[in-house]
Amino acid sequence: MSLQDIQNILATARDNNQGQGICGMLSYEQSYFLQALEGERAVVNELYLEIAEDPRHDYIEILSYEEIDEPVFGNWQMGFAPASDKFYELLSSVGLSRFEPAQFSPQQAFEFLHGLSQLQSSE
Numbered sequence: 001m002s003l004q005d006i007q008n009i010l011a012t013a014r015d016n017n018q019g020q021g022i023c024g025m026l027s028y029e030q031s032y033f034l035q036a037l038e039g040e041r042a043v044v045n046e047l048y049l050e051i052a053e054d055p056r057h058d059y060i061e062i063l064s065y066e067e068i069d070e071p072v073f074g075n076w077q078m079g080f081a082p083a084s085d086k087f088y089e090l091l092s093s094v095g096l097s098r099f100e101p102a103q104f105s106p107q108q109a110f111e112f113l114h115g116l117s118q119l120q121s122s123e
Contacts, residue, residue: 001028001031001056006028006080006082010026010078010080013026013077013078014077014078015077016047017039017047017077017078018077020039020043020047021039021040021043022037022038022039022043022044022047022077023037023038023039023071023073023074023075023076023077023078024036024037024038024073024076024077024078024079025073025076025078025079025080025081025113025114025116025117026078026079026080026081027080027081027082027087027099027112027113027116028080028081028082028083029082029083029087029099030083030099032099032100032101033101034099034101034104034109034112034113035113036072036073036109036110036113038068038071038072038073038074039071041067048062059102061101061102063101063104063105063106063109064106064109064110072110072114072117073113073114073117075117075121076117076120079116079117079120080120081116081117081119081120083099086119087099087116090112090115090116090119091112093111093115094108094111094112094115095108096108096112
């Protein structure tokens with residue numbers, strides 16, 4: 001996937017998410033994405049189904065699905081963090097050596113994405 005492809009995905013996601021009250025965080029390395037989506041349950045469910053039907057995706061797994069009191073990623077229509085030195089440091093801090101989202105526990109996924117969003121907010 002090219003940088004332009006990712007930029008197009010983000011632009012579309014940010015435009016669509018803003019109008020639907022969805023927020024979240026997306027990370028990417030090589031061929032893997034890890035994403036958190038937050039918003040009204042029915043809207044998030046519909047968005048998930050659209051993502052799952054997108055032919056660019058080969059394998060989608062829900063790591064966690066739960067009610068929240070308030071959004072963690074509320075500052076982001078869709079935050080994005082590509083691989084970087086800080087990305088890998090954060091990956092190591094959650095006990096992982098490689099970015100393979102299917103191997104993340106729900107807690108590792110949350111801590112990783114939350115850490116990335118905090119890094120993005122401080123830059």
